[in-house]
Amino acid sequence: MGRPFAASSLFSKLTTTTSVMEGSSADPKDSGRFQLGFNALPQYGFGPDLTFDSLVEHNPFLFRVYTPKPLSPFFDSSEPFFIGQKFKNSYRYTVQDFQAMSASPDQSAIPNSYADVANHMDWSKKSSSPFVTTSFSFAWAIWEATRRYKSNPKQPLEIAVIDARAVAGRAVTALELLRKGSPKE
Amino acid sequence: MDLSEFLLLTVTIRRHQDHWKWYRFATEAQDVLIHGYVPGTAVLTSISILSIVPKLPSYFLNPNPNEEDKNFFGNLTWDVTQQRSGYQQFCQQMSEQFLRSSAEVRLRDTTSSSVRLAMCFLRPWFQKYALKDYQGAVDNVAELAYIIARWPGQWWVREHTEIWDLIQSMVHVIGEEVRDAQRIHALNEVTRLQGVVSELQLLTDEFMSVHSRSGSDVSADEADLPESSSAPVSALAPLFPPEDSVIAPEKTSSTVETASCVLTSFLFGAFAALFVVNSQRRDLALHFT
Numbered sequence: 001m002g003r004p005f006a007a008s009s010l011f012s013k014l015t016t017t018t019s020v021m022e023g024s025s026a027d028p029k030d031s032g033r034f035q036l037g038f039n040a041l042p043q044y045g046f047g048p049d050l051t052f053d054s055l056v057e058h059n060p061f062l063f064r065v066y067t068p069k070p071l072s073p074f075f076d077s078s079e080p081f082f083i084g085q086k087f088k089n090s091y092r093y094t095v096q097d098f099q100a101m102s103a104s105p106d107q108s109a110i111p112n113s114y115a116d117v118a119n120h121m122d123w124s125k126k127s128s129s130p131f132v133t134t135s136f137s138f139a140w141a142i143w144e145a146t147r148r149y150k151s152n153p154k155q156p157l158e159i160a161v162i163d164a165r166a167v168a169g170r171a172v173t174a175l176e177l178l179r180k181g182s183p184k185e
Numbered sequence: 186m187d188l189s190e191f192l193l194l195t196v197t198i199r200r201h202q203d204h205w206k207w208y209r210f211a212t213e214a215q216d217v218l219i220h221g222y223v224p225g226t227a228v229l230t231s232i233s234i235l236s237i238v239p240k241l242p243s244y245f246l247n248p249n250p251n252e253e254d255k256n257f258f259g260n261l262t263w264d265v266t267q268q269r270s271g272y273q274q275f276c277q278q279m280s281e282q283f284l285r286s287s288a289e290v291r292l293r294d295t296t297s298s299s300v301r302l303a304m305c306f307l308r309p310w311f312q313k314y315a316l317k318d319y320q321g322a323v324d325n326v327a328e329l330a331y332i333i334a335r336w337p338g339q340w341w342v343r344e345h346t347e348i349w350d351l352i353q354s355m356v357h358v359i360g361e362e363v364r365d366a367q368r369i370h371a372l373n374e375v376t377r378l379q380g381v382v383s384e385l386q387l388l389t390d391e392f393m394s395v396h397s398r399s400g401s402d403v404s405a406d407e408a409d410l411p412e413s414s415s416a417p418v419s420a421l422a423p424l425f426p427p428e429d430s431v432i433a434p435e436k437t438s439s440t441v442e443t444a445s446c447v448l449t450s451f452l453f454g455a456f457a458a459l460f461v462v463n464s465q466r467r468d469l470a471l472h473f474t
Binding site: 060078081095111136137139140162164 | 200201203204207208210211212213214215216217218219220221222223224225226227228229230231232233234237238241245258261263266272273275276279280306307310325328329332333335336337339
């Protein structure tokens with residue numbers, strides 16, 4: 001630790017590669033896929049953008065701290081890896097089950113009321129929540145994982161990196177639901 | 186919104202008693218709720234915290250690390266066991282440490298150290314996709330590295346636009362190395378498998394040649410015998426026994442009959458002789474007495 005960083009030598013070593021990449025048409029900086037720091041989440045909390053849909057474009061990773069359990073030897077990657085507490089019972093839900101549920105006319109695609117988020121945040125009602133908790137923040141995931149590790153070093157802990165774009169349409173920030181409030185309640 | 190509307194809203198909204206506690210938690214954790222499930226295809230990787238901690242940038246770690254602490258947790262600059270050690274305080278502490286360090290160390294932390302941590306998070310996924318979708322794999326790791334880089338001091342990273350170029354270049358170089366290493370590994374594997382197949386082919390040929398030679402020797406021996414005209418006949422032999430073996434039981438039975446006749450004749454002769462002798466027994470007895 002503390003070894004001086006030879007910035008100039010690094011620059012000279014990488015000049016060739018950088019110039020090659022600048023000429024490439026696939027440069028994501030130029031393609032607009034990833035802009036330099038704009039629309040990025042701040043270190044702590046949220047900026048003016050609160051909704052998942054507006055944040056996901058420039059924050060494409062979600063992190064989840066969890067205790068891993070051995071997967072079935074027949075596990076297929078198209079099956080659910082994480083499921084909401086509500087669906088953790090003797091029946092093993094498949095992706096088709098969830099798709100059928102969301103397509104059902106008597107249920108909205110995503111529960112998105114204040115009551116739904118309150119139900120999820122309330123520890124006493126956690127088991128009835130249909131949500132899986134994740135975070136946009138890698139730092140929060142590291143902080144939370146180290147905190148849990150210190151309290152119980154024997155418990156294995158992993159951080160899952162999730163493709164946020166793959167769950168778009170079924171994801172919301174907890175804050176956008178909490179800010180809703182509900183006049184009916 | 187005028188005052189009456191505001192008052193109406195505050196009256197009608199009845200929030201849970203823990204509302205603000207949840208609000209603070211959801212804010213600091215940048216919490217995202219996914220409804221139902223997360224499919225395995227959306228989970229890029231899952232990495233143990235024990236593997237992540239040694240790869241953290243320097244502002245997360247003590248400048249004088251404890252060499253005896255093998256799992257690196259003793260080298261972290263924050264103590265989560267403290268009662269008042271919240272996440273907000275952690276963020277402030279990390280930012281202060283980052284901004285206190287020299288420009289060279291900041292540049293290192295926002296480039297190579299960020300790439301290192303991003304690569305630690307995504308290594309299994311990156312290695313899987315380096316050959317399949319090279320540009321996509323490089324872009325994703327670079328994006329995560331840049332998110333990590335700007336975390337401790339966004340304004341500083343925004344002022345140093347070269348950081349994005351450096352991160353991209355570094356990930357590009359790593360990607361090339363991984364891709365080339367995988368190609369070399371794949372070529373070596375193909376060469377090895379070709380060797381195995383050639384060896385099997387050689388063994389098969391050898392076996393076939395030995396088998397066919399021993400088969401031809403047997404045929405030659407059989408050809409010398411006058412009665413064994415062809416192999417199929419000998420093969421059918423057990424199913425259709427030769428004529429000799431059918432005749433043999435008849436021979437045996439005729440011998441028995443002959444023996445039986447001889448024995449019967451002998452016994453009949455002996456019986457007749459005894460009868461004759463018996464009829465003359467008195468004369469003989471008188472003769473000897």
